[in-house]
Amino acid sequence: DIQMTQSPSTLSASVGDRVTITCRASQSINTWLAWYQQRPGKAPKLLIYKASTLESGVPLRFSGSGSGTEFTLTISSLHPDDFATYYCQQYNDYVPVFGQGTKVDIK
């Protein structure tokens, strides 16, 4: 299976900060990558698919980029609602695989 590695594991930031999370795949996945936000006790919520396409209703402060093996999720200006855990997920092959997550907490 393709392995997905996120960095950092934890990120401390303040409201208004620009935040970037990185996700690396163990082999090329083209742009078959999604990003999710998960708040405690809730299901993951799809933010971005195909590496850079924003899901309907997701705020424009979220953006994704990358292709091949390296991808980034950027939050341009952190809102209070954005303190959560973020996961990448590849779907290049038939087995979807998630990264281990990046927790964004309050500095």
Add this chain to the structure above:
Amino acid sequence: QVQLQESGPGLVKPSETLSLTCIVSGDSISGDFWNWIRQPAGKGPEWIGRIFSSGSTDYSSSLKSRVTISVDTSKNQFSLNLTSVTAADTAVYFCARGGGSLDRWGQGTLVTVSS
């Protein structure tokens, strides 16, 4: 707006079979992929498998020998059976829609494996 809701026992004994159902409302289950994902406490999600509305399935290689996913289009629901469970199968189990990215999720249900 499609909604998914998991149902099933919250406690299963070791060596027994975990059975969950996901009821889909707000849209037909036909013509789409439906997934089961689990998440142990403090860890990332793990994909278990998926079924297309026609009945074709894909499973995680690590769970394939113990997993069966089925669909009942007449009831607009799909189900998960996981056999021979151990404590390692304790997790929150989610159902979700999608053939690649997963755009709609149920709220999740905690299943604990314990005697």
